[in-house]
Amino acid sequence: MQLFNVCSKKEYIKDGEKKIKWMRAGLLKITDTGKRFLTFFHLPGIEYHLFEHEPKKEEVIQLDE
Incomplete structure (x- = not known):
């Protein structure tokens, strides 16, 4: 299983120097079978549950003539 931190980034200036603070918002888990789960604290x-994006198929309307 793989675990990834889900973070937000805040940039700020301290003593004239640019700093970055990372704030943990959640966790992304990828199982050994490839399933993906996201939790927010x-x-x-x-x-x-995360799924690969599949574009919608265009619907074809057939008119009887």
């Missing part, structure tokens, strides 16, 4: 008990 501010939404405990909810696990999001």
Whole structure:
């Protein structure tokens, strides 16, 4: 299993120097079978499932003539 931190980035200036603070917002888990799950710390008990994006197929309307 792979674990990735989900973070937001805040840039600020301290003593004239640009600094970056990383704030952990959640965790992305990828299982050994390839399933992906996303959890946010501010939404405990909810696990999001990630799927590859598939473009919608255009619907074809056939008119009888």
